[in-house]
Amino acid sequence: MSRRPAIRGRLCAAVLGAGWHGLSVLLAPVLRVNLRRRLARGKETQASLPQRQGLASRPRPAGALVWLHAASVGETVAILPVLEALLRANPALHVLVTTGTVTGNVILHDRLPAIVGQERIITQFAPLDVPRWDARFLDYWRPDVGALVESELWPNLIAACHARHMPLALLNGRMSDRSLASWRRAGCLLARMLSTFAWVMARSTEDAVRLQQGGAPRIDLIADLKDAAPPLPHDxxxxxxxxxxxxxxxxxxxxxxxxxxxxxxxxxxxxxxxxxxxxxxxxxxxxxxxxxxxxxxxxxxxxxxxxxxxxxxxxxxxxxxxxxxxxxxxxxxxxxxxxxxxxxxxxxxxxxxxxxxxxxxxxxxxxxxxxxxxxxxxxxxxxxxxxxxxxxxxxxxxxxxxxxxxxxxxxxxxxALPDPALARKIASTLLALGQN
Incomplete structure (x- = not known):
């Protein structure tokens, strides 16, 4: 009898996951039209349109590749210390950084000149969560390890990473009361996604509790990435x-x-x-x-x-x-x-x-x-x-x-003094995941 809830949960997650997969496939033509509309409103660029469909911005370099994904400006700024720590830790490493907004992409490019080793950073827009576009993105770049920042929980993308046995981390995991309540309608799908992560870092104790309620098996670090950030740069x-x-x-x-x-x-x-x-x-x-x-x-x-x-x-x-x-x-x-x-x-x-x-x-x-x-x-x-x-x-x-x-x-x-040790700890954890 004790196994029945777990079996029902897996069945529920499979059904909802299949539903999301099928719906996103059907909506792909609509998403293409919407991308054009967003381009007209300045929400996309000509370069972002193919990248949103999983196409690459440049050739993949040889060797190890870590992938970091930040949705917009706040998340992009937050991961910069981790990005720098990764490059310092492994001089042969390349890092792919994807963003979900034009503003995030602009901020990233503005900050790159100040980063030592910035020639080993690849930037592009993340694909929308369409199975074919996710597969195209992952099969081209073949990251050794990936990290999503805060609340970037995309069912098809996470499932595609899992299918490729690619370690995936959640950095600065964030889950508000409102988000958790919304996800409860698809709680089994949320639980399956959270259980897929090889490493979960929560932004705060409150976020850790909600992520565990949502299905994360354990939280390995509670800290805020923003605690590692230096003062914003200026000319x-x-x-x-x-x-x-x-x-x-x-x-x-x-x-x-x-x-x-x-x-x-x-x-x-x-x-x-x-x-x-x-x-x-x-x-x-x-x-x-x-x-x-x-x-x-x-x-x-x-x-x-x-x-x-x-x-x-x-x-x-x-x-x-x-x-x-x-x-x-x-x-x-x-x-x-x-x-x-x-x-x-x-x-x-x-x-x-x-x-x-x-x-x-x-x-x-x-x-x-x-x-x-x-x-x-x-x-x-x-x-x-x-x-x-x-x-x-x-x-x-x-x-x-x-x-x-x-x-x-x-x-x-x-x-508000920054904590430089936090970025180093996160970077070393990601590199260890990529070597497993």
Whole structure:
């Protein structure tokens, strides 16, 4: 009798897996059409279209190959220390890095020149989860070991790796309460996928519990990849130019904002300027394509960096709708409000360790469910806000007093120092899996 639940679970997973397999095969023509639509909206590139169907970006090099897959910007930045550790550990190794978004791909290419051994890094877009496209991708690249980051759980891809006896790891595994509840409708399929991983690392204790509830047999490491990340890079010449442009002005940053937060930030900007008429808000949308929409809701003539426009002394808001420059704006040490956290947006937060490591005072809205562990780490240094008045009350003393701003920034930096040993540990584990 005790074997019956396990047999039912395997049967359920087989049925659901076959259903997903068949549905994705049927939808392949629709996905091709959707890729063209995404290209027209700037969500894909001409180069990404064939790669999304599993075609290669370049010849496969001889020798050992590790494959890392990161969905978008946050995951891409998080794996950079592991990427560097892999290259240092084995001078003959090549690493294939796939991303799922154009922004993630752009960030990756922006960061590659700073990586020693970057000539051994291959980049391309990940295939969509169509069996034929997954097979084409895996059969061409033949990775010795693969690693998916956070919540990239694709049934066909994971099944294809398993069928090829390719060790697969889950790095920074993330499973929210909402995701787990959604997966319960296909819990046996989730359990089969999680049980396939040769090594599972959870981002936090809470994520570890939920991943085990979902079917992961064990969690071998609980740590956040973002704890290994150094401060975001910036171009010193660009920073000098920015400092000259903004010299003498009280400046604050609203970073990685999402739809639904703009009105609150613009209202806070106006309140700050009532006390400090020359104050300037740098509003940086998470998705740069939102720049035009934000400008439409701001004062007429609000400058946009993507259009090459710089703020004048009369401007109180500057929409910095460019990609890959967050390190530049954080390097100024200005107070930073982290977006995707205020009432009105979808919520979940963004990584507060990035501005903290640059020595910026940090504030956030209350909706930080995706980054609870990071916020707990710097809890004594974060101010939580909700309304325009909350934001203004936090900002005005910092903008009025350079000493208070420097003290708050130094406290944030002290709590956010990176852990370089974490990346080395992950890299050595992946290399060991690839040799088995």
């Amino acid at each position: 010193p010449a660009a920073l000098a130019e920015l400092q000259t442009l903004l010299a003498g002005r009280p400046v604050w940053v609203a970073a990685s904002t999402h739809e639904g937060e703009d009105a609150t930030i613009i209202a806070a900007s106006a309140l700050v300027r009532q006390m400090l008429p020359d104050a300037l808000t740098l509003l940086i949308p998470r998705h740069p394509e939102r720049g035009a929409d934000i400008a439409a809701h701001a004062s007429p003539g609000t400058p946009r960096r993507a259009l090459g426009q710089a703020p004048t002394a009369q401007d109180g808001l500057w929409i910095c709708d460019t990609l890959g420059e967050m390190g530049l704006f954080f390097a100024s040490g200005a107070p930073v409000l982290m977006g995707n956290s205020l009432p009105g947006c979808t919520g979940g937060g963004h990584n507060p360790l990035e501005p903290a490591r640059a020595g910026c005072p940090v504030a956030s809205g209350p909706r930080i469910g995706n980054f609870r562990q990071a916020y707990a780490r710097i809890a004594d240094s974060v101010q939580f806000v909700e309304t325009p008045h909350d934001i203004a009350r936090w900002l005005i003393p910092l903008l009025q007093s350079p000493e208070a701003r420097l003290k708050a920034g130094a406290g944030a930096r002290q709590h």
